[in-house]
Amino acid sequence: MKADLHVHSHYSDGSDSVEEVVRQARDNGVTHISFVDHDTVDGLPEIIMLGEKYGIEVIPGIEISAYDFKRKRKVHVLGYHYRPEAIHIKSVCQLILERRQKHSLWQILQLNNAGYELDIEAIMETAWPSKTIYKQHVMSHLTESAYSSPDYRTLYHLLFKYGGVASGDIEYLDAFAAVEAIVADGGVAVVAHPGQLDSYDIIPELVEVGLGGVERNHPDHTEKDHQKVEALAKLYSLAMTGGTDYHGSFGTAIEVGSLTSPSLWPHIKEVR
Numbered sequence: 001m002k003a004d005l006h007v008h009s010h011y012s013d014g015s016d017s018v019e020e021v022v023r024q025a026r027d028n029g030v031t032h033i034s035f036v037d038h039d040t041v042d043g044l045p046e047i048i049m050l051g052e053k054y055g056i057e058v059i060p061g062i063e064i065s066a067y068d069f070k071r072k073r074k075v076h077v078l079g080y081h082y083r084p085e086a087i088h089i090k091s092v093c094q095l096i097l098e099r100r101q102k103h104s105l106w107q108i109l110q111l112n113n114a115g116y117e118l119d120i121e122a123i124m125e126t127a128w129p130s131k132t133i134y135k136q137h138v139m140s141h142l143t144e145s146a147y148s149s150p151d152y153r154t155l156y157h158l159l160f161k162y163g164g165v166a167s168g169d170i171e172y173l174d175a176f177a178a179v180e181a182i183v184a185d186g187g188v189a190v191v192a193h194p195g196q197l198d199s200y201d202i203i204p205e206l207v208e209v210g211l212g213g214v215e216r217n218h219p220d221h222t223e224k225d226h227q228k229v230e231a232l233a234k235l236y237s238l239a240m241t242g243g244t245d246y247h248g249s250f251g252t253a254i255e256v257g258s259l260t261s262p263s264l265w266p267h268i269k270e271v272r
Contacts, residue, residue, distance in 0.1 A: 190241050
């Protein structure tokens, strides 16, 4: 088994189509894959079809943009093995998508007012089949520099961070509501990359509302993060997951399947 349980596609903020990602996974020997596009399950029918075409087992997935209001920190919550209709997940994510789209359109307006001649229709075409515009889509119309290059990072921070003309953020879903929605749809809720967002403190509290796992293997995690995750997983009987957080050219350069889920991944089915 070689499972990459954290990849993104053009249904949210990834640059590649589902088929491009699945084909790369097949070529790299991946046997199990989960697309965890942000706040949407729109791509699931296509993902399942292509998984069958390329002989890879698909685990339904999502990454919900949530928030720890007690500590004022972002928390990303992964959901796996939910029922395909995903009624509760869709319900809580719809407001996030609407807020993100409204904010993205505002950002484009601010950039145009600052002298950047951006075409909203062209950006929406770039984003498709995502119905929501992400900053990566806007950046692709501002620069041809690679995501990890100094030029890209400098421009991104100048415009979208630290008081830039398009800085600011949306109000995210309460992390407890995210976990509850995933569990209500029969899925396993997993805290994503806690080392990246410093989400460790909320994990014991989320266990009380049904949290079933925590992501161990992630490109941003250190050995210290691995140890923290392992300790929490043992203490609260949580499944450990992992993957590349692949975004294609819209993210850090990494090959699908080059970072995989721990051997304890099958435990996720027992949690469910």
